[in-house]
Amino acid sequence: MTLDSRTPSGPIEQAWDKTRFDMKLVNPANKRKHTVIVVGSGLAGASAAATLGELGYHIKCFCFQDSPRRAHSIAAQGGINAAKNYQNDGDSVYRLFYDTVKGGDFRAREANVYRLAQISVNIIDQCVAQGVPFAREYGGTLTNRSFGGAQVSRTFYARGQTGQQLLLGAYQALERQVQAGTVAMYPRTEMLDLIVIDGNARGIVTRNLITGEIDTYIADAVILASGGYGNVYYLSTNAKGSNVTASWRAHKRGAYFANPCYTQIHPTCIPVSGDYQSKLTLMSESLRNDGRIWVPQKKGDKRSPNQIPEAERDYYLERRYPSFGNLVPRDVASRNAKAVCDEGRGVGETALGVYLDFAAAIKRLGENTIRERYGNLFDMYQRITDEDPYKVPMRIYPAIHYTMGGLWVDYHLQSTIPGLFVLGEANFSDHGANRLGASALMQGLSDGYFVIPYTIGNYLASNKLAKADASHEEARNAVADVQQMTQKLLSIKGKRTVDSFHRELGKIVWDECGMSRTAQGLEKAIGQIRALREEYWQNVNVPGSGDDLNQSLEKAGRVADFFELGELMCVDALHRNESCGGHFREEYQTPDGEAQRDDENFSYVAAWKYRGLHAPEELHKEPLVFNYVHPSQRSYK
């Protein structure tokens, strides 16, 4: 199958307008005859379900949490970008487009990114109208801050809780449709398989997490908005429940998985404190504006930071990158932290941490100014670590927090299975090999509020689907598969817990397919993952039964999928013989240690086709063409 991205021809500025005009419409009276399933209720899922409900479609929306408001979009702190140019500082749709393509290290599809930048302005308007309490100036206008290396101030925010407020806006719009009767909400219901009939996505198989019932839901189209797969690493900044299961089961039914090795590591997280650690907590990137990052020059220096004299400290970012210093991009900062820790110069109990020191800033600006700028963050740090960052340097270490890879989609956000659409972090589309700060919220809402309502209409209007119900053979097969897997997991009753496997898997993937990768390491990891997966299916212990709330069983199914995904990530990372964005292959770096792309051979999207558990996945390539932003080498020296 050739990958047709359905990218419109002609000037990029008119591409989305032209596409909208060319698309077929569903007559208002016919909309209510169509049922659409939405899996996930984060920014992308809730905004899609609400908007499609408003248009009159009949929507069934599913989430595994107890309420749609819990989706992990809620944890986003920083903000949402939009090319409003309210600050009159030179921003434009074109500049946001340019920054995003370049920030993605030239591995994103230009037309998608341009559309995202265009729609960004509508998102802000919509959210303001919904009552999202964005930060304001005294005069009553919206305020902005700069973020993530952009040279303009285009980030809108609601304190440090922008994701929460945007999600509540979408959730409330969704609940309004629940009340109106257009959306039926199914909380605590997890999608476990996709039903494909005559080549089209026609429904899902779910498990009711309270009663254990396995059910079938049939529809005219299925939308996946089920988030990213950062939890493959076990320790990440993702919510504990975030998982790849919906995407992965769709992948096994024929949806190609694109660029799985593109994962983003955030440099400023609170370091791991012990084996019991269940997740990592992000500290806003803004701290690097005033904090200085350093480690001791000597290996294994156990003195407390205040006893290490200036001359024996290594401010390694300032040393290596004199012009950007502590403000190098996320991927560069993360890799350097790992390098100094690998040398044995890490700090703290575990020696996996570096100092982020505010002493110089406090001396220069005074404690009050620092408190005004970062008070909330310092409090949060103190609450978790019991250390006072005004007196002792913070300890930070990088952690996984976003995945750019995901199910392959075309310009219409349709996967390789007709009728299966993928939105938000679950798709691969807009961020290339590296996502810029404040762009994830923008993409989720763009896909849900403004793209899918058009493209799904075109799909429904262009395709005549045969009647189908739960008794269809494909539906019954999918149900049988789910039941079999559930029974299998419950019947092993081995010696190890699901978490112990997940932790071990996470460590393999983190060590070999995390911040930096080598061919040798990846090959080793593939072998280790396979061996561990085999042990998993022999030796995992899932207590309880499948007939009631069983959190171990839920985890067990998700971890089973993480094993398969983890292997594919390594395969993808191994095949991509270049470094780009979050994917750093040690063999491919410039003489001074920076990422070296190979545009001649790797300027494409790698989309993988599943061919069974024991057959290697098949690589399909979507070539990337850059007509507007010309690829260049990023330099921060």
Added chain:
Amino acid sequence: MKLTLKIWRQKGPKDRGAFVDYAVDNVNPEMSMLECLDVLNETLIERGEEPVAFEHDCREGICGSCGFMINGVAHGPQRATTVCQLTMRHFKDGQELVIEPWRAAAFPQIKDLVVDRRAFDRIIATGGYISVSTGNAPDGNVIPVGKEIADRAMDAAACIGCGACVAACPNASAALFTGAKISHLSVLPQGVPERDHRAVNMVAQMNAESFGGCTSIGECTAVCPKEIPLEVIAIMNRDYIRGSWKKRDDVVKTIAPVTDWSSGRG
């Protein structure tokens, strides 16, 4: 650290629950309350017992999934902190912690520490929004909103819907939760057109659920991890009285509370 956890165990909604004592020996003061339960659960699974079911997701204090009573206090002893961010250094070696779920008729028990909080979603569904369909919005700067107003709306909007307010209230009232949403929307100019309807409908739904009434005790705000101020209840009452007077001939629409989870609902 060694702790004794006295945890409420209940197999299902219709089963009788009871406290069970668990000795946890390897408690690190750095770990969170939920990580302490993780450690206990790993041991239980290895012993062939069922782990304690508890609700959690983001573990950053923002999703609102987690929450239970520790020694009678919702979310435990530290102010403005959910149990996922409560570290064990707040407890003493050898201490006994009594851990039980939110207790409220409107939050039916599901299993162990997990309860059903769908009543909150129904309260939002009856009016906790501004009715503006996608595509209808004017430019974001058309309606100026003063900084003080925006900040006040944000203070109320910070609610995470965890349910601690209900659990702490002797009447199991949802006034703080409902008031927070009513206040967030009614202080903003965008929310004014629907202000009366919103208050009347949301309060009617709150009453249709099994929540008790507010008698201004203030336990809710004391345990609230986001420190939602008590004034949101005053704003709710004001809007409700105003709305009921002006809209007294309107038909109020409520949603029938659902407590079962069998499929085919919705």
